[in-house]
Amino acid sequence: MQTILDVKGMTCGHCKASVEGALTELTGVNSAKVDLNTGKVEVNYQEEKVSVDELKEAVEEQGYDVM
Numbered sequence: 001m002q003t004i005l006d007v008k009g010m011t012c013g014h015c016k017a018s019v020e021g022a023l024t025e026l027t028g029v030n031s032a033k034v035d036l037n038t039g040k041v042e043v044n045y046q047e048e049k050v051s052v053d054e055l056k057e058a059v060e061e062q063g064y065d066v067m
Contacts, residue, residue, distance in 0.1 A: 001047045002044050002045075003043050003045070003055065005041040005043060005059060006040060007066055008039060008065040008066075009063070009065055010036055011036065015036070022059060023055060023059065025058075026045075026058055027050060028045050028050035029043060029045045029050060031043070043055055
C-alpha cells in the first residue's frame with residue numbers, strides 16, 4: 001500500500017531525516033520519502049502489519065502535525 005501524509009512543520013534536512021527515520025523504524029514500512037517543498041511524505045507500507053494511524057502517530061511523536 002501507499003499513502004501520502006500531509007505534514008506541517010518540516011523545514012530542513014534534520015526534519016526530513018527524523019520523519020523518515022521514525023517511519024522506517026516501524027514494522028511493515030518499506031519506505032518513506034519526505035518532500036520538504038510540499039510537506040508531503042510518501043509512505044509505502046504493508047497494511048497487514050501497520051496502520052495509517054500508526055504512521056501518523058510516529059510522525060506526531062517527532063513533533064510534527066499530520067493534517
